[in-house]
Amino acid sequence: MSDAVLEYALKKRAPLIDALKQLVACPSVGADPAMADGMEKARQLIEGRLDEMGFQNRQRLMPDNGSGQPAIFAERLDAPDKPTMLIYAHYDVQPPDPEDKWHTPPFEPVEKDGRIYGRGISDDKGPMMIALETLAAFIAVEKTLPVNVKLLIEGEEETGSPSLPGILQAHRPLLSADAVLSADGARWRPDLVSLNVGSRGNAGFEVKLITASQDLHSGRYGGIVRNALHEMARLISGLHDADGRVAAPGFYDGVREPGEHERAEIQSIAYDGSRLLSEIGAAPHGEKGYSTLERLWLRPTLDVNGMWGGYTGAGSKTVIANEASAKITMRLVEGQDPVAAQGSVMRHLEANTPEGVRLEFTGERGASGAYTVPGDHPLLKAASNALEATTGTVPRRVRIGASLPLTEIVHRLLGLHTIMFSFALSDENFHAPNEFFRLDSISDGLAAWVRILREIAESDVADYAPYRQR
Ligand SMILES: [Zn+2]
Known part of the structure; x- marks a missing residue:
């Protein structure tokens, strides 16, 4: 089926790639103050393009305290009765x-074997350019966008989005929309057309266990006092039962058992868990009664990320440790209240601490809940239709075991659901050396973005109302 907008977008593929290379050449490393120029250059390139495209009300949304990296906002409200994305x-x-x-300098993009290499090209500059140039193609061919579009291009994603909640709260009316369509968030696998419908939340803290006011000589005190390392090891080993379940009472409150249908759907996804494990030289392990994907996607977990105490230097030292520490984090699923789940683990540790031993909790990392897109959300339907139309395959609904803070923050503060519609693939070395983006993904992405905007234009504003909160 021919589409004049898509034809135009594909014809402009070469200039898109040039513009993408220019953007990748701006070293926009937000974490490094020495790269502030790169951040500014990237912002100016994007802003210039948005102005050319006739976007209005363009502005930088500043973090509350005026420091940090601004987000770029712009809008085109071309379609009065249509949904706003x-x-x-x-x-x-x-x-x-x-x-x-x-192998090549990170900020000098290089094309090789159907890929372009460069820092940030897969996460998120390539996928962002696909979205922007799709909009540009609509504007060039039809002089208008088929739906209302508000753009929010953040500058702190890679540093944990510290200002995003404040920006969303301060600009709620400006950012009001029917749903969020994200050009970030990689596709799961090259060999599976999929849409991500959920991610796990997380929480965590540090715990210090104290048995005495100082380190003790094992000759003088050995056999008459508790050893903090032994006590910590005992506490940690009591976090899970023999079936791999978290032993803290209340930890699973609100967690829903997967239904027959859900289990069958997951079971039907071709997935070689043993290959994943053999790649890392590990044996399968986990909560009894669940498959690997169920463990990854539907079950909460609890892990110790570090333990320390006592003497760890060269040689030996006959000391009885008086303090031991551990870092503990958990991945949480739908239905779990992150603060309550974290509290249940702290109480379980306390309840199992013997008399004369003290626990101190510090370093809470901030709890965030799991996120799930409602199965019948209109934007999920539009995305699914768009992928089916452009790939010939009904996309599988998948989840990720990690957390996507954006989806949770946007849902909490704007009451909106998010569909991840990125054309990055999860094997493209983002966050690692030799990050690359597949050139094929550009044509695939343009086709899918043209189609999803048309699908959204077919839907009604009222379809979104039941899913919007506030
Ligand atoms: Zn990203």
């Missing part, structure tokens, strides 16, 4: 380190 992307990139592991 808040399209998200980010212009900041990960630091290039370790730079000596790159």
Whole structure:
């Protein structure tokens, strides 16, 4: 089926690639103050393009305290009775380190074997350019956009979006929309057309265990006092039961058991869990009664990320440690209240601490809940239709075991659901040396973005109302 907008977009593929290379050449490493120029250059390139495209009300949304990296906002409200999409992307990139592991300089994009290499090209500059140039093609051919578009292009994604909640709160009316369409968030696998419908939340803290006011000589005190390392090891080993379940009472409150249909759907996804494990030289392990994908997608977890205490230097030292520490984090699923789940683990540790031993909790990392897109959300339907139309395959609904803070923050603060519609693939070395983006993804992405905007234009504003909160 021919589409004049898509034909135009594909014809403009070469200039798109040139513009993408220019953007990648701006070293927009938000984490590094020495690269502030690169951040500014990236912003100006994007802003210039938005002005050419006739976007209005363009502005930089500043973090509350005036420091940090501004987000770029602009809008075109061309379609009065149509839904409004808040399209998200980010212009900041990960630091290039370790730079000596790159085969070509990270900020000098190079085309090779159907790929372009460069820092930030897959995460998120390539996927962002696909979204922007799709909009440009509509504007060039039809002189208008088929739906209302608000753009939010963030500059702090790679540093954990510290200002995003404040920006969203301060600009709620400006950012009001029917749903969020994200040009960030990689596709799961090259061999599977998929849409991500959920991610796990997380929480965590540090715990210090204290048995005495000082380190003790094992000759003088050995056998008459508790050893903090032994006590910590005992506490940690009591976090899970023999079936791999988290032993803290209340931890699973609100967690829903997967239904027959859900299990069958996951089961039907061709997935070689043993290959994943053999790649890392590990044996399968986990909560009894669940498959690998169920463990990854539907079950909460609890892990110790570090433990320390006592003497760890060269040689030996006959000391009885009086303090031991551990870092503990958890991945949370739908239905779990992150603060309550974290509290249940802290109480479980306390309840199992013997008399005369003290626990101190510090370093709470901030709890965020899991995120799930409602199965019948109109934007999920539009995305699914668009992928089916452009790939010939009904996309599989998948989840990720990691967390996507954007989706949770946007849902909490704007009451909107997000569909990740990036054309990056998860094997493209983002956050690692030799990041690349597949050239094929550009044509695939343009086709899918043209189609999803047409699909959204077919839907009604009222379809979105039941899913919007506030
Ligand atoms: Zn990203």
